[in-house]
Amino acid sequence: MKLPVKKCKQCQSILYTSKYHCTTCYSDELEQTEIDGKGKVYSYTKIHAAPKQFAGQAPYFVILVHLDQGLKVTGRFNGNNVQIDKAVELDEIKDRAYFFKEVGTDG
Ligand SMILES: [Zn+2]
Structure with a gap:
Protein backbone atom coordinates (compact mmCIF):
# COMPACT_ATOMS: atom_id res chain seq x y z
CA MET A 1 0.00 0.00 0.00
CA GLY A 37 5.55 1.77 0.56
CA LYS A 38 8.19 -0.64 -0.72
CA GLY A 39 11.75 -0.88 0.52
CA LYS A 40 14.37 -2.95 2.26
CA VAL A 41 15.12 -3.65 5.89
CA TYR A 42 17.96 -1.36 6.95
CA SER A 43 18.14 -2.52 10.57
CA TYR A 44 15.92 -4.19 13.09
CA THR A 45 15.46 -4.82 16.79
CA LYS A 46 13.61 -7.62 18.48
CA ILE A 47 11.42 -6.34 21.29
CA HIS A 48 11.01 -8.77 24.17
CA ALA A 49 9.89 -6.43 26.91
CA ALA A 50 7.14 -4.44 25.23
CA PRO A 51 5.30 -1.39 26.55
CA LYS A 52 2.12 -2.35 28.38
CA GLN A 53 -0.25 -1.81 25.44
CA PHE A 54 1.83 -4.14 23.22
CA ALA A 55 2.73 -6.72 25.88
CA GLY A 56 0.41 -9.34 24.39
CA GLN A 57 2.23 -9.06 21.05
CA ALA A 58 5.81 -9.49 22.33
CA PRO A 59 8.24 -10.57 21.14
CA TYR A 60 7.99 -8.57 17.91
CA PHE A 61 10.30 -6.75 15.55
CA VAL A 62 10.77 -3.03 15.14
CA ILE A 63 12.44 -2.35 11.80
CA LEU A 64 14.00 0.60 10.05
CA VAL A 65 13.01 0.46 6.41
CA HIS A 66 14.95 2.19 3.66
CA LEU A 67 12.21 2.93 1.16
CA ASP A 68 12.91 2.72 -2.57
CA GLN A 69 12.23 6.46 -2.75
CA GLY A 70 15.01 7.28 -0.30
CA LEU A 71 13.14 7.90 2.93
CA LYS A 72 13.86 5.86 6.06
CA VAL A 73 10.88 5.00 8.23
CA THR A 74 10.51 3.07 11.46
CA GLY A 75 7.79 0.48 11.69
CA ARG A 76 6.78 -2.92 12.91
CA PHE A 77 7.29 -6.15 11.03
CA ASN A 78 4.31 -8.47 10.62
CA GLY A 79 6.05 -11.81 10.79
CA ASN A 80 8.92 -13.46 12.57
CA ASN A 81 11.54 -13.94 9.89
CA VAL A 82 13.30 -10.63 9.35
CA GLN A 83 16.76 -10.02 7.87
CA ILE A 84 18.84 -7.05 6.80
CA ASP A 85 18.10 -6.19 3.13
CA LYS A 86 14.89 -8.23 3.11
CA ALA A 87 12.37 -6.69 0.71
CA VAL A 88 9.31 -5.45 2.58
CA GLU A 89 6.23 -3.40 1.80
CA LEU A 90 3.80 -1.37 3.85
CA ASP A 91 0.98 -3.62 5.02
CA GLU A 92 -1.15 -1.39 7.24
CA ILE A 93 -1.14 1.75 9.35
CA LYS A 94 -2.55 1.39 12.85
CA ASP A 95 -2.52 4.07 15.54
CA ARG A 96 -0.13 6.06 13.32
CA ALA A 97 2.36 3.17 13.40
CA TYR A 98 3.57 1.58 10.17
CA PHE A 99 3.36 -2.18 9.82
CA PHE A 100 5.43 -3.83 7.12
CA LYS A 101 5.29 -7.34 5.70
CA GLU A 102 7.61 -9.42 3.60
CA VAL A 103 7.23 -8.95 -0.15
CA GLY A 104 6.09 -12.19 -1.72
CA THR A 105 8.88 -12.65 -4.23
CA ASP A 106 9.50 -16.34 -4.59
CA GLY A 107 5.93 -17.59 -4.05
ZN1 LIG B 1 12.41 21.97 0.55
Whole structure:
Protein backbone atom coordinates (compact mmCIF):
# COMPACT_ATOMS: atom_id res chain seq x y z
CA MET A 1 0.00 0.00 0.00
CA LYS A 2 0.98 3.65 -0.32
CA LEU A 3 2.64 5.61 2.42
CA PRO A 4 1.22 9.10 3.05
CA VAL A 5 3.93 11.76 3.17
CA LYS A 6 4.46 15.46 2.53
CA LYS A 7 6.44 16.81 -0.33
CA CYS A 8 8.22 20.17 -0.45
CA LYS A 9 6.99 22.32 -3.33
CA GLN A 10 10.30 24.16 -3.42
CA CYS A 11 12.90 21.41 -3.54
CA GLN A 12 10.76 18.26 -3.95
CA SER A 13 12.07 16.64 -0.76
CA ILE A 14 9.91 13.88 0.68
CA LEU A 15 9.08 14.34 4.37
CA TYR A 16 7.29 12.53 7.12
CA THR A 17 3.71 13.74 7.47
CA SER A 18 4.44 15.06 10.95
CA LYS A 19 6.85 17.71 9.63
CA TYR A 20 5.69 21.29 9.11
CA HIS A 21 8.81 22.64 7.46
CA CYS A 22 11.07 21.17 4.84
CA THR A 23 14.19 19.82 6.52
CA THR A 24 16.29 20.68 3.46
CA CYS A 25 15.26 24.22 2.50
CA TYR A 26 13.00 25.19 5.45
CA SER A 27 10.10 26.04 3.19
CA ASP A 28 6.66 25.59 4.73
CA GLU A 29 5.05 25.05 1.34
CA LEU A 30 4.38 21.36 1.67
CA GLU A 31 1.81 19.31 -0.13
CA GLN A 32 0.23 16.04 0.93
CA THR A 33 1.10 13.15 -1.31
CA GLU A 34 1.88 9.46 -1.10
CA ILE A 35 4.74 7.25 -2.15
CA ASP A 36 5.19 3.57 -2.79
CA GLY A 37 5.55 1.77 0.56
CA LYS A 38 8.19 -0.64 -0.72
CA GLY A 39 11.75 -0.88 0.52
CA LYS A 40 14.37 -2.95 2.26
CA VAL A 41 15.12 -3.65 5.89
CA TYR A 42 17.96 -1.36 6.95
CA SER A 43 18.14 -2.52 10.57
CA TYR A 44 15.92 -4.19 13.09
CA THR A 45 15.46 -4.82 16.79
CA LYS A 46 13.61 -7.62 18.48
CA ILE A 47 11.42 -6.34 21.29
CA HIS A 48 11.01 -8.77 24.17
CA ALA A 49 9.89 -6.43 26.91
CA ALA A 50 7.14 -4.44 25.23
CA PRO A 51 5.30 -1.39 26.55
CA LYS A 52 2.12 -2.35 28.38
CA GLN A 53 -0.25 -1.81 25.44
CA PHE A 54 1.83 -4.14 23.22
CA ALA A 55 2.73 -6.72 25.88
CA GLY A 56 0.41 -9.34 24.39
CA GLN A 57 2.23 -9.06 21.05
CA ALA A 58 5.81 -9.49 22.33
CA PRO A 59 8.24 -10.57 21.14
CA TYR A 60 7.99 -8.57 17.91
CA PHE A 61 10.30 -6.75 15.55
CA VAL A 62 10.77 -3.03 15.14
CA ILE A 63 12.44 -2.35 11.80
CA LEU A 64 14.00 0.60 10.05
CA VAL A 65 13.01 0.46 6.41
CA HIS A 66 14.95 2.19 3.66
CA LEU A 67 12.21 2.93 1.16
CA ASP A 68 12.91 2.72 -2.57
CA GLN A 69 12.23 6.46 -2.75
CA GLY A 70 15.01 7.28 -0.30
CA LEU A 71 13.14 7.90 2.93
CA LYS A 72 13.86 5.86 6.06
CA VAL A 73 10.88 5.00 8.23
CA THR A 74 10.51 3.07 11.46
CA GLY A 75 7.79 0.48 11.69
CA ARG A 76 6.78 -2.92 12.91
CA PHE A 77 7.29 -6.15 11.03
CA ASN A 78 4.31 -8.47 10.62
CA GLY A 79 6.05 -11.81 10.79
CA ASN A 80 8.92 -13.46 12.57
CA ASN A 81 11.54 -13.94 9.89
CA VAL A 82 13.30 -10.63 9.35
CA GLN A 83 16.76 -10.02 7.87
CA ILE A 84 18.84 -7.05 6.80
CA ASP A 85 18.10 -6.19 3.13
CA LYS A 86 14.89 -8.23 3.11
CA ALA A 87 12.37 -6.69 0.71
CA VAL A 88 9.31 -5.45 2.58
CA GLU A 89 6.23 -3.40 1.80
CA LEU A 90 3.80 -1.37 3.85
CA ASP A 91 0.98 -3.62 5.02
CA GLU A 92 -1.15 -1.39 7.24
CA ILE A 93 -1.14 1.75 9.35
CA LYS A 94 -2.55 1.39 12.85
CA ASP A 95 -2.52 4.07 15.54
CA ARG A 96 -0.13 6.06 13.32
CA ALA A 97 2.36 3.17 13.40
CA TYR A 98 3.57 1.58 10.17
CA PHE A 99 3.36 -2.18 9.82
CA PHE A 100 5.43 -3.83 7.12
CA LYS A 101 5.29 -7.34 5.70
CA GLU A 102 7.61 -9.42 3.60
CA VAL A 103 7.23 -8.95 -0.15
CA GLY A 104 6.09 -12.19 -1.72
CA THR A 105 8.88 -12.65 -4.23
CA ASP A 106 9.50 -16.34 -4.59
CA GLY A 107 5.93 -17.59 -4.05
ZN1 LIG B 1 12.41 21.97 0.55
